[in-house]
C-alpha cells in the first residue's frame with residue numbers, strides 16, 4: 767500500500783480514557799497522514815490520554831470535562847474546517863477498533879467520486895472480527911430502527927468510521943453530545959440530500975475494546991435519546 771502522506775485529509779480521533787491505546791493508534795495513522803492533520807480530541811479524560819497523544823506530535827485538543835463522543839467529534843470537525851488545506855475529514859476511533867486499510871479505501875473512493883460522505887459498514891461484508899452475538903443482535907435492531915428513522919437504506923448504524931467532504935462537514939452541526947450523534951449524521955444526510963455510500967469497514971473486537979466499549983444498557987439509552995430528541 768502507498769504510504770505517501772495524504773495531504774488534504776484530516777483525521778478526527780475522539781478519545782476518552784484511551785491512555786493504554788492512543789499512542790499505538792496515532793503511530794499507525796502517522797504512516798499515512800501528516801501528524802498535524804491528526805486531530806485528537808481528548809474528551810476530558812482522567813487518565814494520561816492527553817500526555818500520550820501530545821507526545822506523538824499530533825494536533826491535540828482537550829475538553830476540560832467529559833462531554834461525549836458527539837461533542838468530541840464536533841470539536842474536531844470545527845478545528846479541521848478552520849484549516850484551509852483540508853478537503854476531507856475522516857473520523858476514526860482511538861480504541862484500536864478501526865482498520866486503517868478500510869479507511870484508506872474509503873478515502874480513495876471519496877477523492878475519486880463526487881460523494882459527500884462514505885460510511886463504514888460492519889455488515890456489508892463480514893468484517894466485524896469477534897463481534898459478540900449480543901452486540902450483533904442489538905446492532906441489527908438498531909439498523910432496523912435507523913432505517914425507519916432516517917429513511918436511508920443503511921446496513922450498519924453507529925459506526926464511527928466515516929469520511930466526509932468539506933461541504934458536508936460545513937453543513938453539519940452535531941447536537942447530540944453522546945452516542946446518538948451517529949443517527950443524527952444519518953438524518954442530516956437525508957435532510958441535505960447528500961450523496962453517500964457505504965464501504966466495508968473492518969472492525970476489531972478485542973479484550974481492550976470490549977472492556978471499554980458500549981454496553982447493552984447504553985444501546986437502550988441511545989435509542990431513548992433518539993426518540994425524545
Ligand SMILES: Nc1nc2c(ncn2[C@@H]2O[C@H](COP(=O)(O)OP(=O)(O)OP(=O)(O)O)[C@@H](O)[C@H]2O)c(=O)[nH]1
Nearest residue numbers: 780781782784809834835838859860861975979980
Ligand atoms: N464511551 C465514550 N467514548 C468516547 C467519549 N468521548 C470520546 N469517546 C471516544 O469515542 C470512540 C468510540 O467510543 P466507544 O465507547 O468505543 O464506542 P463504540 O466503538 O461505538 O462501541 P464498541 O463497539 O462497544 O466499542 C473511542 O475512541 C472513545 O475513546 C465518551 O464520552 N464516552
Ligand SMILES: [Mg+2]
Nearest residue numbers: 861863975979
Ligand atoms: Mg469502540
